[in-house]
Amino acid sequence: MKHIPCALTIAGTDPSGGAGIQADLKTFQELKSYGMSVITSVVAQNTTGVQAVQDIPPDMIASQLESVLSDMPVDAYKTGMISNIPMMEVIEQKMAALRIPYVMDPVMVATSGDALIEREARAFLRKHLVPLTSLITPNIPEAEFLIDKGIDSTQDMKSAAKELVHTYGAGAALIKGGHIEGDATDFLYDGHDMYAFSAERIHTTSTHGTGCTYSAAITASLSQGIPLVESVKIAKKFITAAIQHASGLGEGNGPTNHWALREEGVKQ
Ligand SMILES: Nc1ncnc2c1ncn2[C@@H]1O[C@H](COP(=O)(O)OP(=O)(O)O)[C@@H](O)[C@H]1O
Numbered sequence: 599m600k601h602i603p604c605a606l607t608i609a610g611t612d613p614s615g616g617a618g619i620q621a622d623l624k625t626f627q628e629l630k631s632y633g634m635s636v637i638t639s640v641v642a643q644n645t646t647g648v649q650a651v652q653d654i655p656p657d658m659i660a661s662q663l664e665s666v667l668s669d670m671p672v673d674a675y676k677t678g679m680i681s682n683i684p685m686m687e688v689i690e691q692k693m694a695a696l697r698i699p700y701v702m703d704p705v706m707v708a709t710s711g712d713a714l715i716e717r718e719a720r721a722f723l724r725k726h727l728v729p730l731t732s733l734i735t736p737n738i739p740e741a742e743f744l745i746d747k748g749i750d751s752t753q754d755m756k757s758a759a760k761e762l763v764h765t766y767g768a769g770a771a772l773i774k775g776g777h778i779e780g781d782a783t784d785f786l787y788d789g790h791d792m793y794a795f796s797a798e799r800i801h802t803t804s805t806h807g808t809g810c811t812y813s814a815a816i817t818a819s820l821s822q823g824i825p826l827v828e829s830v831k832i833a834k835k836f837i838t839a840a841i842q843h844a845s846g847l848g849e850g851n852g853p854t855n856h857w858a859l860r861e862e863g864v865k866q
């Protein structure tokens with residue numbers, strides 16, 4: 599029987615469908631990986647912001663992970679929102695021994711500005727989970743926190759990527775340029791070389807879930823055995839089309855369009 603590439607997301611939810619687990623599963627599906635999910639927090643949120651958060655007890659996160667890992671092949675996984683230390687401990691304990699690609703989107707604040715991680719958990723994340731990663735994908739504010747320094751230029755972004763690898767032990771680091779002036783350029787450092795992935799900045803408010811979608815797209819390609827640099831290239835194309843063709847749903851920062859690339863493909 600043919601093996602289907604399997605991708606797992608460990609993250610919080612978004613009932614409005616643009617970010618978190620929902621965005622990840624849509625992205626896995628679009629990129630032809632079999633999607634699986636472990637929920638860390640149920641988040642009542644929409645395009646306007648976060649209304650309420652209910653954290654899942656760590657034991658239940660452990661049970662969900664056991665259910666998946668005892669039965670299903672996992673070819674690559676990603677983490678998104680992990681709001682507190684006990685959750686991080688469970689994830690570290692269950693996942694550390696697995697030798698498969700791990701993409702961490704170090705989610706800290708939603709596009710709306712709402713905090714999605716407890717303050718004291720940030721340092722724990724850096725110390726215990728960052729060294730397990732194959733790739734970490736911070737936006738600029740997240741990278742600033744992780745390295746304890748301001749980032750004001752592309753030079754700073756490149757230095758941050760190197761620091762995350764050499765000082766904090768990330769397998770590779772992709773610093774995303776969504777939150778800086780100019781083109782939307784992301785820098786990837788894999789421990790040897792620096793790569794730039796660039797797209798024209800799209801003038802839009804539809805940026806809810808961009809980080810989730812991008813990291814899920816990278817994870818999908820990695821689950822298919824595609825090398826890291828090529829995986830980021832495919833994901834950048836996917837997220838750019840998803841932002842470009844966003845549907846403008848909701849009253850706030852709208853979701854991206856997860857099937858945009860498919861539509862573009864049809865038109866070509
Ligand atoms: N307005 C935009 N136009 C084009 N690409 C964008 C835009 N905003 C963000 N991106 C891209 O979307 C991806 C997610 O980046 P970012 O928005 O920085 O992440 P996050 O959602 O974690 O804050 C990156 O590839 C970034 O360059």
Ligand SMILES: Cc1ncc(COP(=O)(O)O)c(N)n1
Pocket residue numbers: 609610611612617618619641643678679705707708709714805806807808809810811
């Ligand atoms: C459950 C969950 N996880 C992550 C985000 C961040 O979204 P963004 O990709 O816009 O930074 C979110 N809003 N909700």
